[in-house]
Amino acid sequence: MLADTKTHAMRILAIDPGFDRLGLAILEGDASKPILIWSDCVEPAKGEPKERLAEVFSSVQKTIRKYKPEMMAIETLFFSTNKKTAMRVAEARGAILASAGSEKIIVREYSPQTVKLAVTGYGNADKKAVMTMVPRLISLTKKARLDDEYDAIALGIAALANNYPHPD
Numbered sequence: 001m002l003a004d005t006k007t008h009a010m011r012i013l014a015i016d017p018g019f020d021r022l023g024l025a026i027l028e029g030d031a032s033k034p035i036l037i038w039s040d041c042v043e044p045a046k047g048e049p050k051e052r053l054a055e056v057f058s059s060v061q062k063t064i065r066k067y068k069p070e071m072m073a074i075e076t077l078f079f080s081t082n083k084k085t086a087m088r089v090a091e092a093r094g095a096i097l098a099s100a101g102s103e104k105i106i107v108r109e110y111s112p113q114t115v116k117l118a119v120t121g122y123g124n125a126d127k128k129a130v131m132t133m134v135p136r137l138i139s140l141t142k143k144a145r146l147d148d149e150y151d152a153i154a155l156g157i158a159a160l161a162n163n164y165p166h167p168d
Contacts, residue, residue: 009029009030010070010160011026011037011069012026012028012072012073012163013025013026013063013064013067013072014026014027014072014074014153014155014156015075015096016075016148016152017096018089018092019049019085019089019092020043021041021042021043021146022042022043022044022059023148023149023151023153023155024038024039024040024042024059024060024063024149025038025040025149025153025155026067026069027153027156027157027160034156034160036138036139037067038067039149039153040149041149042059044059049088053091053092054095056092056099057098057099060099060100061102064099064100064103065103071105072100072105072106072107073109073110073156074155075109075111075112075115076109076110076111076112077090078111078112108159108162110155110162114158114162115154116129116154119133119137119154119158120133127150127151130150133154134150137157138153138157140153
């Protein structure tokens, strides 16, 4: 049986969720040739939680409207010992998922281990290993990036590597 030669360059919005910092990346292509279209780190202004969450929602919504991704990839929530931090990240994830829902975009979730495995080959790799491998896997423009932005790019690479067949 011949392999299907028809390919589809998927466009993905990858998000490393956070309350203080939100990593965003738009990637396109497939696992063999991921292309970074855009990435950034959003830092909501200090203030009331509802205002910060509104900024998270708005930033994601604007990104979806501008870049028109077919899918959103978001990291699953992992529970740390700091319950307050975990709750704030969960709230930010809620704002992110609400943005996806309002824009009717498909959402897929990936564990930190899945992302690390896809990018470094080792599911328990540390942040430094991920940040070292990302520029080896994808061409990056020269600019300063926070670890949240690297995490979003890594998540996008993992999403392209683990993407289900695209329905045409």
